[in-house]
Amino acid sequence: MSEELIARAQAWLAEDPDPETREELAKLIEAGDVDALAERFAGTLQFGTAGLRGELGAGPMRMNRSVVIRAAAGLAAYLKAKGQTDGLVVIGYDARHKSADFARDTAAVMTGAGLRAAVLPKPLPTPVLAFAIRHLGAVAGVEVTASHNPPRDNGYKVYLGDGSQIVPPADAEIAAEIAAVAALADVPRPESGWETLGDEVVGAYLARTDAVLKPGSARGARTVYTPMHGVGKETLLAAFARAGFPAPAVVAEQAEPDPDFPTVAFPNPEEPGAMDLAFAAAEHERPDLIIANDPDADRCAVAVHDGEKWRMLHGDEVGSLLAAHLVRRGVSGVFAESIVSSSLLGRIAEKAGLGYEETLTGFKWIARVEGLRFGYEEALGYCVDPEGVRDKDGITAALVVAELASELKEQGRTLLDLLDELAVEHGLHATDQLSVRVEDLSVIADAMRKLREQPPTVLAGLDVVRREDLNQGTETLPPTDGLRYTLDGARVIVRPSGTEPKLKCYLEVVVPVEGAVDGVPAARAKAEELIAGLKRDLAVAAGI
DSSP states (O other): OHHHHHHHHHHHHHHOOOHHHHHHHHHHHHHTOHHHHHHHTSSOOOOBTTBEEEEBSSSTTSBSHHHHHHHHHHHHHHHHHTTOTTOEEEEEEOSSTTHHHHHHHHHHHHHHTTOEEEEOSSSOOHHHHHHHHHHTTOSEEEEEOOTTSOTTEEEEEEEETTSSBOOTTHHHHHHHHHHTOOOGGGSOOOSSOOEEOOTHHHHHHHHHHGGGSOTTOOOOOOEEEEOTTSSOHHHHHHHHHHHTOOOOEEOGGGOSOOTTOTTOSSSOTTSTTTTHHHHHHHHHHOOSEEEEEOTTSOBEEEEEEETTEEEEOOHHHHHHHHHHHHHHTTOOSEEEEETTSOTHHHHHHHHHTOEEEEEOSSHHHHTTSTTEEEEEETTTEEESOTTTOSSOOHHHHHHHHHHHHHHHHHTTOOHHHHHHHHHHHHOEEEEEEEEEEOSSTHHHHHHHHHHHHSOOSEETTEEEEEEEEGGGOOSSSOOOSOEEEEETTEEEEEEEOSSSSEEEEEEEEEEOOOSSGGGHHHHHHHHHHHHHHHHHHHHHHHTO
16 A cells, blocks of 8 residues: 555656645655655545635645646636637736745646636735626636635635636536546646736726725724735725725734734634734724735624724624615615525515525625625625625725714714614524534534434524425525524524535524613623523534
8 A cells, every 4th residue: 555655656746846845745755654645645635616725735635736737727628618718717816825836827727728818916805806807808717815724725716707606517527627637747838928917907996996885975984904914905905095084004913915824823803813913903093993804805804892892793793784784875686695694684685675595605606696786694705796796805895894884983873883773673683603623524524414313403492493404405505515403583504614624503593672772782691692502502412
């Protein structure tokens, strides 16, 4: 077994175009480190609807130039098979380790395949790439990013010509083309022939951001902002300046792109501790709100002053606030969200006489809703300009949040006041998550199997009135690996994460508010008690 493994590693080494991963692999072979080699050659990094994402390193189970070249060749073959023989492919990238290399390799492969390739001028937010696909009339787009994953990771996200991320069956068809790639030497990779775009594409995106605000709306809210060591700063500051907002105070320690993300354990605003430096800056600046982007700036986090401290708003809270704001602006169209997001959006849409749809998780589904005007999911992703960017966009979402905060400020109110008013109007919708990160993926499979074989009948003292195995699909949703429990006054969804080694349990309780705003604290206390009970009982039921 070890001889075969060494032979496979040597064959991979002979093809590897990257001196760094060649050196890494050569040392493992020389040392005879069978365990490390087995881990890297246990299979191949699977291409799916999230594209590719994984740890950087040598071998087919890591993100590296060899894997990316094969992925690009597979994508090129797929596009040509669909008749896009000379179409344009736009390529963007973030500031992570190897991102620029992966973007250049992709451009070379596309050019060698006879397609036209254009690379964004520098590391830029993912929504700029999603915008550029439609703006330039491309047949596909690639974004090299691992979003908010740890520093050791990178990823490869694929969009088609409508500007949306791929969905089945395109993912399987591209994966089949990738698997058909033989030797890397057979993949033509010229040294030139693609275009490097200029700043005009960023200018066109920024011009489009003007459309997300109401002409003449209030613009007075003051903001502390962190790009979390990512690529959002220049674009967000330019967008805020164009719109006439006060210049955000940028968290200095996290202002510049840094692929090592030195000040955070995980570069995700949702992770404990990630916002601490922003909170500290806010204590000095005393702004109206804090805004954070994740490293590729497609997500937007919001924090507000609550009593004596700063509080991160849940993604569901921000989604509801944006929806209420757009309703009051008189928008028309469909509001959409993923199944794991708060049911409050549906109530807001229904009362406003607007269409409403639920989708599977991921903006690849939300962005495809016909007539979409606003879409969001609880993981801090918001789409406020679907005609411009058919994906989540942390820059334009930040603009609309700042507009709402500005209008409320003029009225002597805050975002928290509006949340309380929504609770009075529709019931207090409280959401939370029980998320378990694992080293061994079998833990997730075991938990899902236990829940299927021994489904809970009562959680937090609430009867489970309906159980759905989403593997079977529903009238409105295609099949997906997940379980949904409807309770008397609550909802629970359990699913494996599509991008991280996590089991995710999404919890929502709805508590009526007795009386006016004065009744909100009691409703919130009841909701917190129920959420704690759901977490406790679900953990027992799943064996986690």
